[in-house]
Every structure is written in structure tokens, then in C-alpha cells.
Amino acid sequence: MAQPRTVVMVPVDADTVTIGARAVKNRFAEAIGRRGLAAEVSVLEVGSFGPSDAGVIAAVQPDGIVYGGLSPERVDRIVEEHFVKGRPCREWLLAGEHPLPDPRATDSRHTQYAGRIVLDNCGRINPENIDEYIANDGYFAFAKALSEMRPDAVVEQVKKSGLRGRGGAGFPTGIKWGFCAAETGPEKYVICNADEGEPGTFKDRLIMEGDPHKVIEGMALCGYAIGANQGYIYIRGEYKLSIERLRQAITAARAYGLLGKNILDSGFDFDIDIKIGAGAYVCGEETALIESMEGKRGLPRLKPPFPAQQGFRNKPTNVNNVETLANIPAIVYRGADWFRRAGTESMPGTKVYTILGHVRRPGLIEVSGGVTLRDIIDDYAGGMQSGSFKMAQLGGTAGDLLGEEMLDVPLNYDALEKVGHVLGSGAILIMNETIGVCDFLHACMRFFAHESCGNCNPCRNGLRWLSVITERLKSGTGYPGDIEIMEEIATVLKTAAFCPLGQSPAGPLNSALRYFRPEIEKGIDVTSARPKPDHTARALATFAG
Amino acid sequence: MTVSRIVEKHGNNRENLLQIMHDIQDAATDRCLHRDVLDELSDIMNIPVADLVGTATFYSMFSLTPRGRHIIRLCESPPCYILGSDNILEALRERLDIGIGETTPDGLFTLEHTSCLGACGVAPVMSIDDEVYGNLTTGKVNAIIDQIVENQIAAARNRK
Ligand SMILES: Cc1cc2nc3c(=O)[nH]c(=O)nc-3n(C[C@H](O)[C@H](O)[C@H](O)COP(=O)(O)O)c2cc1C
Ligand code: FES
Numbered sequence: 216m217a218q219p220r221t222v223v224m225v226p227v228d229a230d231t232v233t234i235g236a237r238a239v240k241n242r243f244a245e246a247i248g249r250r251g252l253a254a255e256v257s258v259l260e261v262g263s264f265g266p267s268d269a270g271v272i273a274a275v276q277p278d279g280i281v282y283g284g285l286s287p288e289r290v291d292r293i294v295e296e297h298f299v300k301g302r303p304c305r306e307w308l309l310a311g312e313h314p315l316p317d318p319r320a321t322d323s324r325h326t327q328y329a330g331r332i333v334l335d336n337c338g339r340i341n342p343e344n345i346d347e348y349i350a351n352d353g354y355f356a357f358a359k360a361l362s363e364m365r366p367d368a369v370v371e372q373v374k375k376s377g378l379r380g381r382g383g384a385g386f387p388t389g390i391k392w393g394f395c396a397a398e399t400g401p402e403k404y405v406i407c408n409a410d411e412g413e414p415g416t417f418k419d420r421l422i423m424e425g426d427p428h429k430v431i432e433g434m435a436l437c438g439y440a441i442g443a444n445q446g447y448i449y450i451r452g453e454y455k456l457s458i459e460r461l462r463q464a465i466t467a468a469r470a471y472g473l474l475g476k477n478i479l480d481s482g483f484d485f486d487i488d489i490k491i492g493a494g495a496y497v498c499g500e501e502t503a504l505i506e507s508m509e510g511k512r513g514l515p516r517l518k519p520p521f522p523a524q525q526g527f528r529n530k531p532t533n534v535n536n537v538e539t540l541a542n543i544p545a546i547v548y549r550g551a552d553w554f555r556r557a558g559t560e561s562m563p564g565t566k567v568y569t570i571l572g573h574v575r576r577p578g579l580i581e582v583s584g585g586v587t588l589r590d591i592i593d594d595y596a597g598g599m600q601s602g603s604f605k606m607a608q609l610g611g612t613a614g615d616l617l618g619e620e621m622l623d624v625p626l627n628y629d630a631l632e633k634v635g636h637v638l639g640s641g642a643i644l645i646m647n648e649t650i651g652v653c654d655f656l657h658a659c660m661r662f663f664a665h666e667s668c669g670n671c672n673p674c675r676n677g678l679r680w681l682s683v684i685t686e687r688l689k690s691g692t693g694y695p696g697d698i699e700i701m702e703e704i705a706t707v708l709k710t711a712a713f714c715p716l717g718q719s720p721a722g723p724l725n726s727a728l729r730y731f732r733p734e735i736e737k738g739i740d741v742t743s744a745r746p747k748p749d750h751t752a753r754a755l756a757t758f759a760g
Numbered sequence: 761m762t763v764s765r766i767v768e769k770h771g772n773n774r775e776n777l778l779q780i781m782h783d784i785q786d787a788a789t790d791r792c793l794h795r796d797v798l799d800e801l802s803d804i805m806n807i808p809v810a811d812l813v814g815t816a817t818f819y820s821m822f823s824l825t826p827r828g829r830h831i832i833r834l835c836e837s838p839p840c841y842i843l844g845s846d847n848i849l850e851a852l853r854e855r856l857d858i859g860i861g862e863t864t865p866d867g868l869f870t871l872e873h874t875s876c877l878g879a880c881g882v883a884p885v886m887s888i889d890d891e892v893y894g895n896l897t898t899g900k901v902n903a904i905i906d907q908i909v910e911n912q913i914a915a916a917r918n919r920k
Contacts, residue, residue: 229894230882233904263881414837414876452782452821453877455890493778493819496875510777512818569881571839577881612838642839642880650842658841662875668818 221256221298222341223247224274228263235286236271242287243273246294256298257341262424262456263578264338269309274338283309331581332557332565333541337425342460345467348428354473356548357432360439361481364547369440370396373543375551377563382408382499382536383610383640384715385628391533394523395441398531403443405434406508406527406534409450409457410492410499413611414662415642418567419537421579423450423457426541427464431487433540435474436547438485441533446487449504452494461489496666497716501534502526503668514670515714538567538641558584561629566638568626570596572607572645584627588617591626592645602647606730610639612659613719616652618730636726652731653738656723657685663720674717677704681720688738694745698735702728761787763800772805777815780805781822790826791870820874828863830908833874834886840876845884851898852886855905868912869905 225240237260244258264274269283273293280303282293289307296304340347348354360369374389395403407430411419423430434446450458465487468474476484490508492498498507502516505527526532542564546554555563562584568591571577575597582595588607592598607617609626615636624630631638646655664678684701687693705721712718728735761769766783770776784801785793793816802809816822834852836845849860852871856864863870879885882894886901893904 228882229877229879229885229892232891233893233895233900411878412876415839415880416876417878417880420878451878453887491779491782493782494821494874495819507778508775510774510815512815571880571883572842577883579881608838644839644842646842655838655842658836658838662837666875 221278222276222344223256223258224261224276224338224341225258226263226272226338227260230263231271234271238287239271239273239285239290242290243294246291247298250294250299252298257343259341259343260456261338261342262421268576272309276339276341278303279339281309282307332545332554333422333429333538333567334425334579334581336429337421340426342425342427343463345428345464345471348426352548353428353544354432356544356546357435357439357473358479360436360547361479361483366396366440366442369436369547372547372551373440376546376554377551377561378539378542378546378554379562379628380536381538381542381566381641383413383613385638388535388539391523391535392437392441394521395443395531395533398524400531402528402530403441404527404530404532405437405441405443405446406501406504406522406532407434407446407448407537407540408499408501408504408534409448409454409537410504411451411454411537412496412499413613413640413642415569415571415608415611415644416640417569418579418641420454420457422537422541422567423454424460427457427460428468429541429544430461430537431464431468431474433535433543434487435478435485436543437533437535437540439483441531443531443533444484444486446485447490447508447527448487449490449492449498449508451492458489458491465489495668496662497668497714500714500716503714504534505532512668514668515716517713559625559627559629562627566626566641568641568643570643570645573600573602573647573649574598574645575600585625587623587625588643589622591643592622596645599645599647602649604645605648605650606646606652606655608642608644608646608655608723610637611642612662613716613722614639614642615722615726616655616730617726620730635729637722651689652727652734653685653689656727656735657682657689659723660685660720663716667716671711671713671717673707673711674713677708677712677717678720680704681724688735691738691740692743693739694743695739695741696745697739698728698732763797764804767801767804774805774807777805777807777812778819781816785822789829790867791828791831792823792826795824826863828867828870829912830868830888831870831872832886832888833872833877835875835877835880835884836873837876837880839880840883840885843883847898848884848886848896848901851901852905855902868909 223243225236227236240260247253247256271285272283274281284307293304336351340351370392373392378388379385380388409419438446474486495513497503498513500515501522503513507513522532522534558564565581565583567581569579580595608614624634628638660682664682667674667678669675681704684697705724708717709721766780770779798809798812802812834849856869858864858871860871860873877885877887877892879892879894884896885894
């Protein structure tokens with residue numbers, strides 16, 4: 216089937232859908248159909264391109280033109296002018312300030328930051344057209360690996376690149392691949408972790424919606440490197456558009472012989488299937504994810520054995536995050552040295568962040584590991600939307616709270632570690648002075664208490680208590696000694712919880728105490744006395760709720 | 761589709777249980793996994809009912825109790841919370857006259873809380889069925905509900 220030459224991409228996301236993006240997209244399809252241009256121009260719904268104030272927008276590719284402030288009526292004019300008469304409709308052209316990424320452009324404010332590696336295609340190519348991915352060097356890395364690299368050379372290249380896992384823990388990817396490659400036995404698996412449940416994080420969704428083939432190519436390269444013939448994408452059930460895009464991309468790759476048996480005559484077989492989750496934060500943890508893939512409750516497993524030894528179906532399994540895998544094709548095709556040109560020594564390459572909260576332009580950016588929180592707020596997010604900066608939470612709800620004094624620390628693993636913090640998943644939540652620390656902590660603890668899988672006692676009960684205590688503090692009715700109890704619970708969780716879910720609340724809690732202790736102390740009513748414990752059956756039943 | 765057909769489509773294997781339960785639930789008009797259906801599934805897949813119930817209740821997308829035609833899931837995670845998801849909950853409560861976990865008497869809407877929906881760039885966020893709505897305000901919430909009710913009435917009229 217001939218592919219349409221031109222594509223109109225309308226980002227329909229949670230924001231633009233409420234201002235009529237879907238109606239605009241439908242109108243494009245209708246008007247183009249009415250003009251008999253449907254064979255030449257396809258109309259596509261895509262994810263957000265990034266921060267924008269321009270209302271409903273549409274990108275026309277390969278023309279590289281972006282329209283903004285669209286309504287169905289304006290669409291008619293644009294179709295008439297642009298597609299029928301063949302000249303861009305100046306009135307609604309977005310000049311300069313549009314959010315479309317240009318990988319070749321250097322950033323004028325931060326010339327040391329290279330272009331995009333992960334999001335380079337997002338918004339520039341039609342994600343439903345494999346030819347466009349290929350035309351932008353897509354599957355070149357896979358072909359190169361199959362034809363001229365041995366599997367261990369691929370692992371070596373990834374090791375040399377210094378890429379570290381983007382799912383939160385930051386484990387060196389090449390080393391992880393090495394573990395799995397070292398396992399003998401014919402049955403191994405590659406799993407792409409697309410569960411993305413960390414509140415504030417939605418980078419993986421936009422990668423999958425905007426450039427699904429990159430993820431597939433990354434998985435195929437991983438399969439080749441470690442000797443696996445089957446891959447799975449475990450994706451959360453809520454990500455409908457991503458699921459659809461991935462399914463479509465897998466079908467297209469199979470049709471081109473890039474997945475399946477004897478790929479490109481190399482003798483290597485690899486295929487990918489999709490597994491859909493059903494809503495549980497803990498299933499993002501790799502061993503819980505594997506349990507869930509086996510059709511069970513998503514309870515984390517004891518480690519070791521690690522998935523690299525015994526994972527899915529108890530076979531050696533490599534689990535990587537979506538963004539990690541999306542970095543692989545560029546590393547293999549262009550080489551580790553090229554990759555290392557961006558970023559810092561400890562964190563080569565780029566990182567995709569989602570910026571949220573009280574900033575003027577929340578959204579998605581891809582920058583290298585040297586930027587600071589201040590750069591991100593002032594330059595990328597357009598400054599504070601209202602009020603002044605009070606605190607930021609780095610890396611999702613499991614991440615640390617940072618006070619003003621941390622605004623100038625570079626966001627990379629080492630620099631943060633030096634000041635006692637971690638980077639996490641890439642979510643950056645910015646808050647102004649209207650948010651009380653206790654109020655915010657309570658929202659975090661409520662989340663954890665709800666998402667605890669209930670398997671181990673410290674997590675099940677400890678989180679419940681942290682939620683109760685922070686609620687008291689938030690309303691100013693904390694008992695004297697509550698802070699010490701929280702600290703004790705955090706320590707118990709950190710040392711005794713079975714999996715990292717139970718261990719992570721210590722992050723936000725301890726960092727909040729580090730920067731905002733006086734404010735938290737204000738939540739205590741010093742005149743109150745802790746009531747005698749009520750161990751009657753009714754009281755316990757109420758608590759167990 | 762019957763339960764056995766759904767199982768057949770995915771393959772009678774525990775590994776496919778979540779996809780099977782998704783399909784069964786989507787096919788039910790009241791958007792839940794009924795006890796008698798789980799009994800049937802238990803027989804077909806040779807998995808104890810207690811195990812099926814345990815698995816279903818572990819995941820927030822499954823329900824064992826009947827739900828409305830449209831499921832509203834309001835995000836309560838911290839990024840949405842700091843941008844006012846509580847006010848949105850108030851607006852929904854007032855508009856629909858139901859609380860979290862309840863269904864309107866006409867069976868049209870069920871209101872649920874959810875953790876992050878991955879759309880926090882436009883917080884506060886809620887989803888209704890497969891559609892996600894962001895940058896919510898009280899006014900927007902009412903307009904969205906109005907629209908759905910209107911569509912429902914129009915659809916009913918067309919059917920007549
Ligand atoms: C509670 C919990 C939730 C997690 N959620 C995710 C997730 O949604 N996506 C993800 O990629 N990793 C998540 N992780 C991290 C994974 O366990 C694992 O480290 C990661 O998928 C490895 O991939 P990477 O090395 O490419 O980062 C989570 C970990 C924990 C403890
Ligand atoms: S926090 Fe509400 S959608 Fe992410």
C-alpha cells in the first residue's frame with residue numbers, strides 16, 4: 216500500500232482534548248477527505264510535543280510547519296490554503312516559539328547541551344509509518360549489529376557509553392546486560408518496563424506515542440546482545456494510545472522482516488509481545504512486574520536470585536525502562552564516544568524530564584546531565600507561574616524534597632549524591648509557598664499507603680501510620696513526639712521493608728525534615744497529650760479500615 | 761463474547777489471566793467481574809476462585825462490584841493534589857451527588873480515585889473511560905459531564 220506523502224499531526228492530550236483537539240483532528244480528516252486528498256495526506260492523533268501555550272496545534276510534516284490556536288473553522292481555511300493551494304496559511308503559523316523539537320539546533324541558552332537523542336523523532340516523523348523511522352536512520356543500528364558486530368561487542372559498546380538505567384535506580388545498563396549475556400541456556404527474555412506509575416512521570420508514554428520503533432529497535436538490540444529471542448513490553452492498562460502505537464509498530468516491523476525468524480538473513484530470531492497491566496504501582500518494580508506478567512498478584516520477589524539469573528518463567532531476563540532502551544539505537548549506530556559527547560562523566564547522554572507544578576510551562580524536556588533546577592525552572596519552564604519557589608520534589612513521589620539551597624546543584628547522579636540526594640525517574644515537581652510541607656507529605660504518604668502491596672508488615676503498617684501522623688500534622692493536631700515516631704518508622708522501613716516500595720518513603724520524609732523541620736514542628740499541638748493506646752477490637756478494626 | 765471464547769482467544773494459560781480478565785470486564789455492561797463469571801473462569805482455567813478474587817482485587821482496574829456505564833477516575837497523586845484535585849472532587853461530588861466508590865442512581869457514572877494517570881503536565885487530571893481530561897476546573901468538569909449526558913440522551917433518541 217502506498218503511504219501518504221504528507222502527514223498532519225495533531226497532539227491530542229489531556230489538556231488539548233478539553234479545548235477541542237479531537238474536533239480539530241476530525242475536521243482535518245474530514246476536510247482532506249472532502250478534497251479527495253486522503254491518499255496523499257494522512258491525519259494522525261499524536262501525544263504532546265512538549266510545553267506550549269498555543270492552544271490546539273498541528274504539525275505538517277515533512278514540511279516542518281506548525282499551526283497554533285486552531286479551531287475546526289480555521290482548519291477549513293488551512294486545508295484550503297495549505298493542501299489545496301499549496302502555500303502555508305500565514306495567519307496561524309507558529310513562528311519560532313513552537314514546541315517542535317529540532318535535534319540539529321543547538322540550544323542558544325545552553326550551547327553545551329547537545330540535541331535530543333531520545334525524542335529526536337517525536338513530532339517530526341509519523342509514528343505510524345515505519346518508512347519514516349527508517350528514513351531517519353531507524354533500524355540502521357540493528358542492521359549494523361546483525362551484520363558486523365558480535366553480541367558481546369554490542370554489550371561492550373553499551374558498557375563504554377556509560378548509559379545508566381532511566382527507570383529510577385540508575386544501574387549501569389551495559390553491566391546489567393553483561394550479567395544476562397553470561398547466563399547459558401537457550402531461553403532468555405527481554406522485558407521493556409513501560410509500567411510508568413511513578414506520579415509525575417510521563418516521559419515513557421510520550422516516547423512510545425511519538426517514536427515506538429525506537430523502543431522496539433532498542434529491545435531487538437538487547438535481545439541480540441544477551442542472546443534472547445523473545446521480548447515483552449509490560450505496559451500499564453491506562454496507556455491506550457501507546458498500546459495501539461506499539462501494536463501497530465510491531466506489526467509493521469514484522470512485515471518488514473525486522474522482527475520474526477532469521478532477521479535480515481542473519482540467523483537471529485526475535486519477536487515482541489505486549490502484556491497489559493491492570494493498575495498497581497508496585498508492578499513497576501521489576502520482580503513484581505514479572506509476577507504480574509505470569510498472571511499473578513504483583514508481589515515483589517526476594518532478590519537474589521536477580522532477574523538476570525531467574526526472571527520471567529524463572530529464566531534469565533533483562534528488564535529495562537523505555538527511555539533506557541530508546542537510547543540504545545543511537546549508541547550502537549553512532550558509537551559510545553559520540554554518546555559521551557553529551558552529558559557529564561557520570562551521566563553521559565541526555566535525560567528526559569517531566570516538569571510539573573507551579574511553573575508557567577509544565578511539560579517534557581530532554582537535556583543533558585549538567586543542568587540545574589534553576590535552569591529548568593527559569594529557562595525551560597518559563598519561570599514560576601505564581602508565587603515564589605519553595606521546594607521541589609525530584610524523581611516522583613518516591614523522590615527527595617529539595618529546598619531553595621539546592622537550586623544550583625547540577626542534576627546528575629554524582630553531583631546529587633554528593634549532597635545526599637538521588638535523581639529518580641525524571642519527574643520534577645515545583646511548588647510555591649502556598650503548599651504546606653505537612654500537607655504535601657500527607658499526600659505522598661497516602662499514596663504509598665494505598666499502593667503498598669501488603670506483603671510485608673513494616674510497609675503495610677508503617678505506611679499506614681505515616682499517613683495517619685502526617686494527616687495530624689497537617690491539621691496542626693500532631694502529638695508531641697510525632698516527628699520522632701515518624702523518623703523511627705522511616706528507619707524501620709528503610710532497613711526492614713521487603714522491597715524498595717516500602718523503603719522509598721524515607722526519601723521524601725527525611726529530606727522534608729532536613730529542609731523544613733521548623734515548619735513540620737508547627738504541626739504539633741504542644742498542649743496535647745498522646746492518648747493511651749486503644750487496643751479494643753473495635754479500634755483496631757477501624758484502623759485496619 | 762462468552763468466557764470460554766475469551767479464554768480461547770488468549771490461550772488457556774495463567775500468564776494470560778490479566779488480559780482475560782480485562783476482556784471479560786470490558787464485555788460486561790456493568791463493567792465488573794461477576795462472581796458467577798469468576799466461578800466459570802475458575803472451572804475453565806483450573807484456578808481456585810479465591811486465587812482469582814485475590815488477583816482481581818490486587819489491581820485497581822478490576823472491580824468485583826457493578827459499576828456505572830462511565831467510570832470517572834480522579835487522580836489523587838501529589839502532583840494533581842497540589843494543583844487542586846480536592847476541589848475537583850468537590851465539584852464532581854456536588855454535580856453527581858455521589859462519593860468515591862459510588863454509582864449514580866441512573867447507573868450512568870461511577871466515581872473512583874486513582875493514582876497518577878501519567879498526564880500530570882496538565883494537572884489536575886481525571887479520566888472518563890478511555891479519555892483523559894486535564895487542567896480541570898469546576899466549570900470544565902460540569903461542561904464535560906453535561907456533554908456526556910447530552911450524548912447519552914442523543915444516542916437513546918437515535919435508537920428509538
Ligand atoms: C515501587 C517501584 C516502582 C517502579 N516503577 C517503575 C516504572 O514504572 N518504570 C520503570 O522503568 N522502572 C520502575 N521501577 C524500577 C524497576 O524496578 C527497575 O529498576 C527498572 O525497570 C530497571 O530498568 P533500567 O535499568 O533501565 O532503569 C520501579 C521500582 C520500584 C521499587
Ligand atoms: S499526578 Fe495526576 S496524572 Fe500524574
